[in-house]
Amino acid sequence: MPQEYFALILGYIFGFYMAWNIGANDVANSMASVVATKAITIRQAVFIAAVLNIIGATFIGTHVTNTIRKSIVSTDVLTDPHVAIIGTLSALLAAALWVSFSTWKSLPVSTTHSIVGAMIGFGIMAGGFSVVNWFNLAAVAMSWVISPLFSIVIAFVMFKIIVKLILSIRDPFARALKLLPLFVGVTFFIVVLSFLFKTPLGQTLAIDTAAALLIAVILSTFCGITGKLILERIVAPNASNGVEEIFKRIQVVMACYVALAQGANDVANAIGPLAVIYFLAKTGSVGSKVSVPTFLLLFGGTGIACGIAMAGQRVMETLGKKITTLSNTRGFSVNFAAATTVLAASKMGMPVSTSHAAVGGVLGVGLAGGIEAVNFNIVFKIILYWVLTVPASAFTSMAIFKTLRLLF
Amino acid sequence: MRIPLLSMFITSPFSGLQEHAEKVKECAWAFQQAVECYVASQCKRFEEFRQEVVKLESEADAIKRRIRGHIPKGTLMPVDKFQLFMYLREQDNVLDAAEDSLDWLSYRPEPGLPEMLEKDFFLLVDSVIAPIEELEKMVIEARQYFKNYAKEQRNLVKGIIHGLRKMEHEADKLEHSFKQKTFELIKDPTTIFHMIRLAEIIGSIADHAENAGDMMRAMVAK
Numbered sequence: 001m002p003q004e005y006f007a008l009i010l011g012y013i014f015g016f017y018m019a020w021n022i023g024a025n026d027v028a029n030s031m032a033s034v035v036a037t038k039a040i041t042i043r044q045a046v047f048i049a050a051v052l053n054i055i056g057a058t059f060i061g062t063h064v065t066n067t068i069r070k071s072i073v074s075t076d077v078l079t080d081p082h083v084a085i086i087g088t089l090s091a092l093l094a095a096a097l098w099v100s101f102s103t104w105k106s107l108p109v110s111t112t113h114s115i116v117g118a119m120i121g122f123g124i125m126a127g128g129f130s131v132v133n134w135f136n137l138a139a140v141a142m143s144w145v146i147s148p149l150f151s152i153v154i155a156f157v158m159f160k161i162i163v164k165l166i167l168s169i170r171d172p173f174a175r176a177l178k179l180l181p182l183f184v185g186v187t188f189f190i191v192v193l194s195f196l197f198k199t200p201l202g203q204t205l206a207i208d209t210a211a212a213l214l215i216a217v218i219l220s221t222f223c224g225i226t227g228k229l230i231l232e233r234i235v236a237p238n239a240s241n242g243v244e245e246i247f248k249r250i251q252v253v254m255a256c257y258v259a260l261a262q263g264a265n266d267v268a269n270a271i272g273p274l275a276v277i278y279f280l281a282k283t284g285s286v287g288s289k290v291s292v293p294t295f296l297l298l299f300g301g302t303g304i305a306c307g308i309a310m311a312g313q314r315v316m317e318t319l320g321k322k323i324t325t326l327s328n329t330r331g332f333s334v335n336f337a338a339a340t341t342v343l344a345a346s347k348m349g350m351p352v353s354t355s356h357a358a359v360g361g362v363l364g365v366g367l368a369g370g371i372e373a374v375n376f377n378i379v380f381k382i383i384l385y386w387v388l389t390v391p392a393s394a395f396t397s398m399a400i401f402k403t404l405r406l407l408f
Numbered sequence: 409m410r411i412p413l414l415s416m417f418i419t420s421p422f423s424g425l426q427e428h429a430e431k432v433k434e435c436a437w438a439f440q441q442a443v444e445c446y447v448a449s450q451c452k453r454f455e456e457f458r459q460e461v462v463k464l465e466s467e468a469d470a471i472k473r474r475i476r477g478h479i480p481k482g483t484l485m486p487v488d489k490f491q492l493f494m495y496l497r498e499q500d501n502v503l504d505a506a507e508d509s510l511d512w513l514s515y516r517p518e519p520g521l522p523e524m525l526e527k528d529f530f531l532l533v534d535s536v537i538a539p540i541e542e543l544e545k546m547v548i549e550a551r552q553y554f555k556n557y558a559k560e561q562r563n564l565v566k567g568i569i570h571g572l573r574k575m576e577h578e579a580d581k582l583e584h585s586f587k588q589k590t591f592e593l594i595k596d597p598t599t600i601f602h603m604i605r606l607a608e609i610i611g612s613i614a615d616h617a618e619n620a621g622d623m624m625r626a627m628v629a630k
Contacts (some may be wrong), residue, residue, distance in 0.1 A: 007616065027413060028413035029413065030415050032413040035414075038571065092534065106414075106415045107415070108413045131603055163557045165554070167555070167556040167557060167558065168556055168557045168558040168559065169558070170558075172556065172558075194507070206533070270607060272573075325420075326417070327555065355413070358413055359413065359416070361414070362416050363484075366484040367484065369486035369557070370486075371417070371484070371486075372420035372421070372422045372423075372486065373417070373418050373419065373420045373421060373422075373479070373485050374416055374417065374418070374483065374484040374485075374552065375415065375416050375417070375418045375480060375481055375483060375484075376481070376482040376483060376484040376599075377415055377480055377481060377482030378415055379416070
């Protein structure tokens with residue numbers, strides 16, 4: 001079956017290209033605010049994000065994935081292996097091209113929505129409009145509005161709370177130390193819950209909501225108290241900018257979690273379709289679920305890491321020019337809002353994207369007067385790209401599918 | 409080439425504002441030197457100091473244009489964009505007025521300042537130096553206020569604004585008495601014209617500093 005092997009090689013190339021794009025476009029979600037606050041250097045951010053994405057992808061990432069993300073297209077379109085291989089290849093390339101284009105335009109888009117849109121394009125070509133689950137697609141559309149709005153509100157409120165309780169009082173550092181267990185606790189509460197609910201590893205553990213809440217409360221209380229003991233020791237000497245120093249640490253923890261979760265969740269966008277092609281080429285058929293070999297996950301994680309490295313190069317160029325720097329309390333509010341939004345929305349069954357939530361977080365803090373200058377105008381452009389993501393990758397996918405069908 | 413999400417953060421106008429205020433402060437020194445040199449009969453460096461002020465003014469102008477040119481429509485800031493521009497204009501006017509007064513002096517190098525007006529003249533000049541220098545402090549403290557939104561910090565800024573108002577009042581009084589003395593003591597009409605106009609231009613430096621303070625008051629309003 002030389003044709004199948006040819007398809008598999010193409011699959012590896014397209015899959016790697018997609019993973020690389022995920023890294024380049026999404027690294028900002030976890031690391032942008034940390035870099036903008038100068039909590040860590042860009043080199044450190046790139047290194048941490050790359051390593052955590054590989055770890056997240058390989059070890060926490062799903063070993064069993066739905067062949068079609070978010071069940072938007074019926075798996076009936078995959079019955080003919082020849083069509084299925086060509087379709088999946090087209091979808092993979094189309095999604096990757098769209099993400100590439102957005103990254104080039106420096107606009108954050110959802111890589112999940114891109115692959116979903118691309119699969120829709122292929123689905124319509126292969127099986128007509130009836131294969132598309134329009135209800136699930138509507139949920140995708142709703143997330144364009146709901147996740148940023150939700151994130152704006154959380155970031156706004158979080159920042160106002162920090163100002164009210166800490167920054168605006170006479171001795172902010174003493175107050176920050178006093179409230180430290182609370183902020184560390186809340187952070188870990190969100191991180192632990194997200195880990196249990198959001199990541200594939202957490203889903204395999206299959207802990208029910210009540211138990212998960214209990215675990216999160218216990219762990220966050222513990223982390224809150226130990227966090228205070230540790231931070232008191234490291235931060236105390238240079239108390240002049242102590243509040244920001246404290247939030248810097250919390251922020252880095254949060255960003256690390258986002259990077260890890262990103263690797264775990266988003267690797268499937270590149271590797272899911274690749275796994276489908278892999279099994280079609282090897283066995284000639286594929287079900288609604290497919291188990292992903294670890295080496296493919298590692299392959300995807302490495303692709304993401306390569307994308308991150310390239311993006312890091314660009315960040316250095318950007319920061320060479322002067323941009324508004326965020327303080328750590330602001331950065332924390334952004335990260336917290338993004339993580340909370342993703343957790344809450346996905347618990348409600350919405351296909352949210354970290355990109356969307358992060359944009360909302362920045363806006364929320366900006367609206368609360370926390371950032372010296374935010375480009376609000378670009379938001380309309382960003383939203384336009386979110387909306388365009390699904391149709392653009394769908395049409396590209398259709399075109400590629402048509403072309404490939406003519407060739408093979 | 410930019411990176412997704414980071415493109416939302418644009419150059420802060422506040423750092424430009426602070427840079428501009430620094431230029432204004434730098435000019436205070438050169439302005440004072442130039443004026444003293446004009447009065448002292450054997451000083452030949454008046455032109456040199458005047459050129460220094462001209463240079464600072466054009467540098468500050470470049471900063472002003474840079475700030476105005478880098479706030480795209482729809483920029484979200486803790487203050488109103490219009491207020492920010494008004495503030496910048498007043499802060500820039502302080503520098504312009506300092507330059508104008510030196511230009512005015514340079515039109516009549518001879519016979520220089522009448523000796524009997526010297527004391528009042530120096531009092532007037534000194535009274536406008538302090539408000540020029542105060543602007544930078546005000547910008548720095550206001551920036552801090554937008555970081556922590558603390559009541560004390562806001563009061564500190566308000567205190568500086570209040571101080572500017574008082575300084576302007578002092579300068580006004582000195583300008584007044586300088587003009588009075590000019591009419592009392594000087595008989596030559598050309599000299600009277602030169603002196604009266606000079607007093608007015610120098611006095612306007614403090615006026616613009618006060619106006620800047622008023623705009624700042626609007627920016628830190630809750």
